Amino acid sequence: MKSNGSRRSYSKIEEKWDVEIPNLLDVQLQSFRNFLQNDVPPEQRKNEGLQEVFTSVFPISDTREMFSLEFVAFAIGDPKYSVEECQERDLTFSAPLKCTLRLRIREVEDGQKRDKEIIEQEVYLGELPLITSKGTFLINGAERVIVSQLHRSPGVFFDEAIHPNGKKLFSARIIPYRGSWVEFSLDVNDIMYVHIDRKRKLPVTILLKALGYTNAKDILDLFYATEAIELGSGRSQKDLALEGRIVAEDVVDTETGEILIETNDDLTVDRIKDLAKAGIKEIKLFKIALQDEADVIRNTLKKDSSTGEEDALSRIYNLLRPGEPPRSETARDILNRLFFNPKRYDLAKVGRYKLNQKLNHEKLL
Numbered sequence: 001m002k003s004n005g006s007r008r009s010y011s012k013i014e015e016k017w018d019v020e021i022p023n024l025l026d027v028q029l030q031s032f033r034n035f036l037q038n039d040v041p042p043e044q045r046k047n048e049g050l051q052e053v054f055t056s057v058f059p060i061s062d063t064r065e066m067f068s069l070e071f072v073a074f075a076i077g078d079p080k081y082s083v084e085e086c087q088e089r090d091l092t093f094s095a096p097l098k099c100t101l102r103l104r105i106r107e108v109e110d111g112q113k114r115d116k117e118i119i120e121q122e123v124y125l126g127e128l129p130l131i132t133s134k135g136t137f138l139i140n141g142a143e144r145v146i147v148s149q150l151h152r153s154p155g156v157f158f159d160e161a162i163h164p165n166g167k168k169l170f171s172a173r174i175i176p177y178r179g180s181w182v183e184f185s186l187d188v189n190d191i192m193y194v195h196i197d198r199k200r201k202l203p204v205t206i207l208l209k210a211l212g213y214t215n216a217k218d219i220l221d222l223f224y225a226t227e228a229i230e231l232g233s234g235r236s237q238k239d240l241a242l243e244g245r246i247v248a249e250d251v252v253d254t255e256t257g258e259i260l261i262e263t264n265d266d267l268t269v270d271r272i273k274d275l276a277k278a279g280i281k282e283i284k285l286f287k288i289a290l291q292d293e294a295d296v297i298r299n300t301l302k303k304d305s306s307t308g309e310e311d312a313l314s315r316i317y318n319l320l321r322p323g324e325p326p327r328s329e330t331a332r333d334i335l336n337r338l339f340f341n342p343k344r345y346d347l348a349k350v351g352r353y354k355l356n357q358k359l360n361h362e363k364l365l
Helices: 026-036 050-057 083-089 204-210 216-223 269-277 291-303 309-320 328-339 348-359
Strands: 067-076 094-109 112-129 137-139 142-144 155-162 168-175 182-186 192-196 225-230 259-261 282-287
Touching: 050 067, 067 112, 083 137, 112 137, 155 348, 192 204, 192 291, 192 309, 204 216, 204 291, 204 309, 216 291, 259 269, 309 328
Parallel strands: none
Antiparallel strands: 067 094, 094 112, 137 142, 155 168, 168 182, 182 192, 225 282
16 A cells, blocks of 8 residues: 655755765775785785785795795786686686796805805796676686685683682683694692693793793793892891792802702791891892782792703603604704794784783883
């Protein structure tokens, strides 16, 4: 049944409400153009899209770095068949992708490496599917579209769980764009563990020692400031107030060379008296606002039985390469490749941004 009622507008602004419909396919088309940068000269291309793919892979070198293959530029040719011809012949609408590569051959002369020969050549890599004016791709004559796929975004993620005894257990996970996952977790005894690629857990201080923080003092210095305190005889109120403070540096008897009190030990009244008898008048202590903050690192150090950097590297090597005899240099190389080689470990821009946001860092880490 038709209605003859008229529509009346009570709006205060009188204007035409005819909204021009935008080209909804332009997002896909422009995205693909940005990916190729085909209309941009090779030397002016931004490091994104296909250009970034090549620069992230090259250069490729052998283990002795006597040969290296470098990326110079890529070029995309014209398609051999039109869209209509590809549909009729069940072909893929594509264009040839060629890449100019440079091979450097080096030799050692007087202990120095120098270029012996440089060969530059254009190499045909294959056919690259092209997008049509409708935002689709023709693969073997059939139209296909790109579907967005959800994946875990890089960055740092924090989690909280409740133990059956009511204690809160915290964990953190660093997910890179490319590389190994690193997970940190606390147990009920306030000991922090680290998992690399979800392998067997290790005390987190072993990882810190492997990174060059070789002893308890180096590790505790990462988290807490220190202050020098004058000691008395152990009977004054000032000395009594120091009970329970954490020692920040080994105290050594200058005459005998004996270590009277070690880093990470608790200071007691009896120890203050012993230090006074030995003629120690000053001691370095950590400045800690809340005692609970120190328990995690201290408890982890007590759980950690590794003796130094070499031992820590060996344990991480055995974790990642079980069954192989560890060597210090090999273990160090594996750790460097694992976290400090941009080709193997990368948080990408999104991961860096999210990491800085979570940790309240204004500057890039």
